[in-house]
Amino acid sequence: MEHRITIYCQTTALAQLRDFLRNTLTMPFLTENDKLQLILAVEEVCANLIIHSHDCNAKDHINLEVKEYPGKLIFEIKDQGKAFNLLDYEIPDLIKVKGEKRKGGLGIILVKKIMDEIEFESAKGTNTCRLIKWFQS
């Protein structure tokens, strides 16, 4: 089964993204905690793209596709903005974030801790970020 949504690059679209994911993540093997954490990880990537790659330009858009395979879920996020490769960012030290009174940087930690695999590719102006979560089914 495949599920798709296109959202526009404004932070108010994040609620729409969560609604879509809540309606899509109905697989019986997912616990309520799993669902919330998957929604959170996908939202973190999309929020980063909206804010940092597209400067909240509502004319730009992001495509998300959720693909279900035996034992795994793949969240494929495509956009045409400035490439933002999560794999290039190291997980920041929490004590350092606190000391610097920073508000940012936590989203990447969440994505890397929640997801089992992260893939990124950029070709012909389109960036693809794939978030993969394995499950015992």
Added chain:
Amino acid sequence: MLNIKGLEENGYHILALEGEVDASNSVILDEAIQGLISEGSLAILIDGRELAYISSAGLGVFMSYLEDFQEKNIAFKIYGLTEKVYEVFKILGLHQLIEIFPDKQTAFSS
């Protein structure tokens, strides 16, 4: 959608969060906490019972004030988080940096 209600009880300024905190509305939470600090509050309690969801934008707001709370001797506590939301704090390790309690009475007495 996020609603924040402010009240005072037992010497604490309580911010009751209702709904979802994300990048579109975390500024409301930021302003509410900043407002209490500016007013000279020495004890801030977050009521998380009706907080259904919080992304890094909201968690980052809490993180960004932890140093200020220490420097200004402001007691900062959270109570009543649902299990799902508490798990998110745990994933980040925030439960080790912020005092989180199951209910209001325990938060008051600790």
